[in-house]
Amino acid sequence: MITPPVVERRAPRGDETPADAAASAPAGSDTARTSTTELRQALPLVTVRDLEVAYDGRTVLDGVDLDLFPGEMVALLGASGSGKSTLMRSLTGFAPIAGGEARVAGHDVVNLRRGELRELRSHVGQVFQQFNLIPRLSVLTNVLTGALHGAGPLNLVGGFTSAHRRRALELLERVGIAHKANAPARSLSGGQQQRVAIARALMQRPRVILADEPVASLDPRLADSVLGLLREIATQDGIPVLVSLHVLPLALAHSDRIVGLRHGKLLVSDATSRLSAESLAVLYQQEDGDDHH
Ligand SMILES: Nc1ncnc2c1ncn2[C@@H]1O[C@H](COP(=O)(O)OP(=O)(O)OP(=O)(O)O)[C@@H](O)[C@H]1O
Numbered sequence: 001m002i003t004p005p006v007v008e009r010r011a012p013r014g015d016e017t018p019a020d021a022a023a024s025a026p027a028g029s030d031t032a033r034t035s036t037t038e039l040r041q042a043l044p045l046v047t048v049r050d051l052e053v054a055y056d057g058r059t060v061l062d063g064v065d066l067d068l069f070p071g072e073m074v075a076l077l078g079a080s081g082s083g084k085s086t087l088m089r090s091l092t093g094f095a096p097i098a099g100g101e102a103r104v105a106g107h108d109v110v111n112l113r114r115g116e117l118r119e120l121r122s123h124v125g126q127v128f129q130q131f132n133l134i135p136r137l138s139v140l141t142n143v144l145t146g147a148l149h150g151a152g153p154l155n156l157v158g159g160f161t162s163a164h165r166r167r168a169l170e171l172l173e174r175v176g177i178a179h180k181a182n183a184p185a186r187s188l189s190g191g192q193q194q195r196v197a198i199a200r201a202l203m204q205r206p207r208v209i210l211a212d213e214p215v216a217s218l219d220p221r222l223a224d225s226v227l228g229l230l231r232e233i234a235t236q237d238g239i240p241v242l243v244s245l246h247v248l249p250l251a252l253a254h255s256d257r258i259v260g261l262r263h264g265k266l267l268v269s270d271a272t273s274r275l276s277a278e279s280l281a282v283l284y285q286q287e288d289g290d291d292h293h
């Protein structure tokens with residue numbers, strides 16, 4: 001069964017960190033954007049240590065260390081095939097972990113208890129390049145499906161309470177497309193569909209958001225606005241957002257921190273303010289032997 005959310009903003013949880021609280025401050029107040037130093041004092045919601053992922057004996061992630069802190073927007077860069085999607089998939093138990101540790105929102109991904117996988121996935125909001133909406137269903141219903149995470153099999157029709165509907169509408173308001181609530185998802189533009197997908201992820205009340213190339217199908221203006229929205233969510237809700245990108249200027253403009261993979265190894269992890277396009281070029285250099293990897 002679904003526990004209907006009672007109020008729009010979640011109540012403080014017992015495990016809420018100081019940065020959660022700080023990041024929950026009203027937008028526009030002095031504390032709305034938490035400094036990196038403050039974030040670092042909070043406990044990470046994602047901790048990855050020496051992570052190795054292998055497909056059929058071939059290592060595709062090798063010794064990866066990563067922490068994601070409440071409220072930070074982290075861009076994940078790397079050439080095609082470097083392991084970005086695999087890293088994201090490993091955080092939700094979709095990749096074959098061969099070694100190391102991964103903890104996500106309190107779950108030990110490497111040693112999940114029976115039945116814990118569903119709970120883990122309900123704590124992770126995911127946003128994809130192709131939006132993954134159900135085209136013939138209304139925008140509102142698509143957002144409501146976010147509430148099904150962790151709920152088990154549930155009839156789509158009549159399975160939602162009025163509190164769910166209220167919350168879904170509030171989220172559509174927040175992402176700027178409440179006026180499209182009753183339109184079929186397929187009738188929306190790409191940018192609008194990605195906003196619906198983000199509202200659907202928020203419907204889960206996620207502890208962490210993973211966005212795998214969320215703007216790869218959008219024009220530059222829409223890409224900016226969708227990344228702006230994700231960063232606003234990170235800041236205001238105290239949720240870490242990990243977003244993989246192929247466009248360096250977008251990463252530099254919209255992230256607090258950049259991490260970069262090359263051949264499955266994490267070569268870059270630094271505050272965005274300390275990085276430049278030149279310093280990131282190492283991630284994309286062609287080398288002799290690349291094809292043998
Ligand atoms: N299911 C799978 N089975 C076998 N190999 C896989 C599988 N998924 C990914 N790989 C391999 O793992 C490596 C990393 O792939 P991944 O999709 O994580 O790269 P990526 O950085 O997301 O690339 P892109 O930028 O093209 O999306 C690649 O060599 C890929 O072929």
Ligand SMILES: [Mg+2]
Nearest residue numbers: 084085086212
């Ligand atoms: Mg990928």
